[in-house]
Amino acid sequence: MTASTTATPCTVITIDGPAAAGKGTLARRLAEHYGFAYLDTGLLYRAVGRRLLDRGGDPCDVAAAVEVASSLRPEALEDPTLRSDETASAASQVAVIPDVRQTLLQFQKRFAASPPGGAPGVVIDGRDIGTVVCPHTPYKLFVMASLEERVERRLKELREQGIESIHGRVLQEMKDRDARDSQRDVAPLVKSEDALLIDTTEMDPEMVFSVALDHLSAQGLAPPELRS
Template sequence: MIIAIDGPAASGKGTIARRLAEAFGLPHLDTGLLYRATARAVLDGGGDINDLAAAVSAARGLGLMDFDETKLRGKDMGEAASIVASMPAVRAVLVDAQRSFAGRQSGAVLDGRDIGTVICPRADAKIFVVADAEVRAQRRSLELRKRGEAADYDAVLADIRRRDERDLGRSTAPLKLAADAVVLDTTKLDIEGAVSAAVALVMAKTPAAPLNRQAGQG
């Protein structure tokens, strides 16, 4: 079983995807980390984040899960990842790796911007997670503060809107709703409510899926 989770920044898709993976006993891949890792490699090598050749080279050198997630979080890395993700040549390098992960015998849960439309168009269940930009900015600000980072709400909101515009407007694999995806609006949901709703959506699509109810309920 393949579960595809898409949505804009700070919508809650990453947390929902991880919890779904636990609930259904599947491996999980946060595909956004691949783009963050690519951006991190460019910057660590002293390169310009807008340098296409440097970004492609960094993407080719990535191990699929071989990076330190703690170095890839934060507002600046999110912005840098959005820049390299808008480069068609970088996306082409990383597509095969993502499809390979999804193609394992056990199935998988993947989250990102183009999972249901490009990476796994035949996924068994597709969920498009959304939330109002203002709510997403509040969530991201809180997340940053918890990590000890400075977080000005207005700046975070501006960053989220800028990333939304870039993700929606890029020429290759833009963020968009797959025709057979179900929208999950988390604006007024806490994480437990969002996870419960996501589990119900997956079960509606794949009633025979083996569910670890304890994990699914949080």
């Protein structure tokens, strides 16, 4: 049975997958297409990790990480330093702390239940959105790509930011992040059984967007021009 063809404030599209697989690009495109609000949940963990680093603290300090997560505000997600490799590493460390995940889970659920700006729905990307945060939505996508392709994308992104990085270092950092994300005890990175798997290794963003739209339409999500 497919979902209603009319979007409601509770309409949620989830996109999960590993780093540099193309989640963010697809999520932003879908949010713009449907007129939905967008939340990159990875930025929540990056914001916590960044705040701890700025304080000279240890991302593995449970009490400090929970305190930062509890006081996190949406404006913290606009910090440009959240995209650095140092911040990404810290984020992956705080993400394995159960109490941090529980605290940020409530942030995400509030966002999904009450989209900012009165948006008719939300697009949320992360690692456990379709399995933990919004498991009941019928609109689930899981985006992946080969490790080597993801490394090349990350290197390109860094070069565009004026940052020169060594291939071997980026490769190892991505392997480490993949291991932490998939092996943690709480909410590990795993594909929801009812999510569409999209391997973007040999696909450009337009192809990925087209595949996602076809799937969402098949699941009953009407295009924006047909929604009231």
